[in-house]
Structure formats: C-alpha cells, structure tokens
Amino acid sequence: MSRMVDALRKRIVGDTREMESRLDRMQADLRDLERALRDVRQEVAKLQAGPPTPSYADAARALATPAPAAAAGPTKPASTAGTARVDEKECIGCATCVDLAPTVFRMAANAKAVVTGQAGPADKIQAAADACPVSCIHVE
Numbered sequence: 635m636s637r638m639v640d641a642l643r644k645r646i647v648g649d650t651r652e653m654e655s656r657l658d659r660m661q662a663d664l665r666d667l668e669r670a671l672r673d674v675r676q677e678v679a680k681l682q683a684g685p686p687t688p689s690y691a692d693a694a695r696a697l698a699t700p701a702p703a704a705a706a707g708p709t710k711p712a713s714t715a716g717t718a719r720v721d722e723k724e725c726i727g728c729a730t731c732v733d734l735a736p737t738v739f740r741m742a743a744n745a746k747a748v749v750t751g752q753a754g755p756a757d758k759i760q761a762a763a764d765a766c767p768v769s770c771i772h773v774e
C-alpha cells in the first residue's frame with residue numbers, strides 16, 4: 635500500500651513539474667507575442683503617419699511661407715492645439731486617435747501621436763480622448 639502511495643506521489647510531483655515547465659514556456663511565448671504585437675503596432679503607426687512626399691512646389695511654398703511659430707510669436711508645444719493635448723511620454727502609438735479625429739491628430743515619426751494644430755470637432759476630440767487606451771489625450 636505504502637509503495638503504491640509513493641509511486642502515486644512521485645507521479646504527481648513529476649506531472650506538476652512538467653505542468654510548471656509548460657506554463658513557463660507558454661508565458662515566455664506570450665511575452666514574445668506581446669513584444670511582436672507592440673512592434674507591429676509601432677510599424678503600422680509609422681506607416682500610417684508616413685512622411686508626406688513633398689513636391690518641389692510644396693518645398694518652394696514652405697520656403698516662401700514663414701513658419702506659423704515665427705509669424706505668431708511664442709506658441710504652445712507642438713503637440714498642443716486648441717482643445718487637445720497628447721502626453722507623448724504615455725502614448726503607445728496605437729493610432730486610435732488618428733482614426734477617430736484625423737484632422738486633429740497625426741502620428742509623428744517616433745510613432746507617437748501629436749496634435750496637428752488644426753481645430754477639430756469637439757465630439758471627435760472627446761471620442762478620441764475616451765478611446766485612448768492609456769488616457770493620454772487631455773481635452774482642454
């Protein structure tokens with residue numbers, strides 16, 4: 635009887651170790667998948683932000699037109715405009731705000747959302763703020 639109990643105990647211990655080992659491998663795989671997903675999201679955000687291809691005419695216009703900051707004096711930081719502000723340190727680059735209010739938000743080259751400087755419909759700005767997964771859009 636005691637031999638049978640010992641055999642069962644050994645088997646249970648062995649099975650438990652095997653399950654722990656499998657769980658560790660699954661957690662490692664999950665971490666890898668999360669990293670890959672984050673990388674893909676950042677790449678998508680970069681692609682969505684895509685640098686505009688300026689034409690020669692655009693470049694000439696840009697050179698001929700003084701930058702708004704220079705013409706208007708001190709302004710708010712680049713990611714601030716009118717009614718919204720993005721805390722770029724918190725932004726995870728999911729581009730939800732750009733989908734919801736593309737005239738107000740855009741993705742910068744660093745895969746962070748910034749405010750375009752254009753005014754936008756308050757309801758869309760609020761919807762973007764509400765949908766932001768890390769609540770880094772502040773409506774002002």
Ligand code: SF4
Binds near residue numbers: 727728730731766769
């Ligand atoms: S919704 Fe929030 S986290 Fe996503 S890109 Fe916009 S500001 Fe960043």
